[in-house]
Amino acid sequence: MSRSTPSQPRVNAAVEICESLNGLLADTLALYLKTKNFHWHVSGPNFREYHLLLDEQATKIFAVVDDIAERVRKLGGATLRSINQAAAMTRIAPNEADDVSARDMLAELLEDNRAYAACLRTAHEICDGHGDVATASLLEVWIDDAEQRIWFLQATTRGAEAGRS
Template sequence: MATAGDNSKTALVNELNGLLADHFALFTKTKNFHWHVTGPRFRDLHLMFDEQAIEIRENIDMIGERVRKNGAPTLTSIGSIAGATTIKDQNRTDLKAEEMIQELHDDNVKMLERIKKLKNVAEEAGDNATDGILDDLTDQTEERIWFLRSTLQ
């Protein structure tokens, strides 16, 4: 019979894998925009998108290891990432710079919502290590949102 602790740990692992999927998907989209941005702000946006992609990529291993430290398997394929992410694919390479910025802004807002939801789940599961990591991820995501929003103004 499953206990409340088992349920909270299952919820934690599921949300961690969702956050992992969102990081993979947002990394890919941000690199796509880094490679395909054009226009008068090319250099600034090309560099900002790359900086943000690197920051997102740096968190992928840490999140995956939190899943493993909780005794569960991580995502295993592109299909498992696609099934768990809230970030929508963007295959177009001809978006205007402002469309790219807006889309990344909106995706980072989705990521922040997931992080905040996960924070509550981590607290319920008593996972202090994940709880602490989420504080750093919140700050990083809020900064990306701020930069993207400020770039749109």
Template sequence: MTAIDIGIAEDQRQKIAEGLSRLLADTYTLYLKTHNYHWNVTGPMFNTLHLMFETQYTELSLAVDLIAERIRALGVVAPGSYRQFAALTVIKEDDTVPSAQEMLATLVKDQEAVVRTARSIFPLADEAHDEPTADLLTQRMQVHEKTAWMLRAMLG
């Protein structure tokens, strides 16, 4: 493979990719959790939550590809195994089937955790003048902040 010369030093690309790898792991783990909740939600709000969770996990499934492709564009291998994601993510797996209200509360916290991960990468992207990564981070934060707001609204 030819050398990468996009105006970002190799060490900066590596550090940004490490941050994006954490974001990828958080996003993929949240995707799995949201999909699980979609399958297993019950109660009077079943249809509303079932459809809302489907919308959310569909958006997350598209996001993992964008994040992984940005890592690759920086010249770094993207993590892609459950083991790698488990080591990188701050999102806790849920081995139980919580109530619908607990699902909503958990997803609010998880959406906000992904925002914090994305925000933590900004200084690296800013220092490297890595506008494509900054743009990706901004878009991801907007989605997760809005989703957290909508989930909080469902909690009342």
């Protein structure tokens, strides 16, 4: 861990924060790819609505990737270097099934986004514990973005639990 960085929390604090952020980076990449996968493969009566929703959500998720990686670098840490490293670290389970219903796609992404938001909150607690206001501030924006995705997915799937489409 380099000490000549713009943000210089204590070394052990920076290590813990960077580890948390790298886990989020892996999760963000996995959530992006899963959302794009479902965007590419969704079908059914609400195709256009779901296709556009998932594309919009994927775009917003991907926008966070560079910010997370750059924050790690500002703290003096190293970011993920490969998709293999990201795959090993992510907490987002892939879905490689050939045929997934639109309802199941949205329900799975709803749960994934809930889990992702929980990981963002955990990272925020770590930053708060170390007085890293700058990273905590970024995390607050990302939490709000995740909550918006959760809200949209909940609202979109609301009738689905009762067997309605």
